[in-house]
Amino acid sequence: MYKGVTVGQVTIPKGKARLRSTKKVGVTLNVHSKDLPSSANLASDLERGLLMLNSHAKLSGKVELMFIMKKKKYVEMNCTMTINLSSKEIHFVICE
Template identity: 30%
Template sequence: MAEYMKEQEKPLALATETDQIGIEESNPSPVEHTSRPNWNCIICCGCCAAIFLILGMIVLILMFTVFRIKEPILKMNSMKVQGLNLLRNTSLPPIVNLTVKADISVENPNYASFKFSNATTSVYYDTYVIGEFVSPAGRVEAKKSVRTSVTIDILVDKVLEVPRFRSDFGAGILPVSTFIGIRGKVKVTDVFKKRIFVQMNCTMNWNLSSEAIQNRNCKTRVKF
């Protein structure tokens, strides 16, 4: 009877072990099942972060190169006055035409064109305006410069009205200044654009005997 009981227990034990193995195979470890999605999520987040970092670096580089708007450069290359010797050779200044010819250049250091409206060039003797010239609107392409010639007719009547004219005429030197103002706009994109006002003020002495321009000093200011 005891042997019969042992034989009955053995199949039950084997069946139980087999059932347990089958259950374990049909239900894999939950740790093994959830580990793969975590790695995929980490890789995806890392790729997104790398893309945003690269895009940020590109935008930063563009802001300091292409999208950075620089100041246009305004230069007075040369200036010449015609007719001053006629004033020197007379006791009283005759009614003659004095002409000022100036060579002016505008340089655009930006990666976009610089468009500007009409520019006014004024000539001052003391605080009196003795001549003006209006240049037409224009455009300076990216990384290029434009030169223009300006001819200004001086109003002799205005020169004679200046209180200090006789003393300066006797010394043979007329202290004169010029002012040029250019308003324009640099537009890289609809977002990166700026309105610019470039102005140049020059002081100089006109020599009545040689018609030479002496001690010319020009200063440029830019306002955004």
């Protein structure tokens, strides 16, 4: 999100993680500015070369415990980051 407006969205495909393991998921996101109001100051941020974005992720699924119990669980994550457009680097990532 850029200044509260969604500028891109991606769906993560279904997958499974084994017991005591981690599954890494890579995604590519295309960012668009068509829904931004003209007062968003995008031009001045682009001229400065720094773009501040917020991201929101929600993962949900079923957790199976000892092959007996199945529970629905979900986790959410909100991050703020600054993208340096000239060096193509992400700085100041803060997640909750």
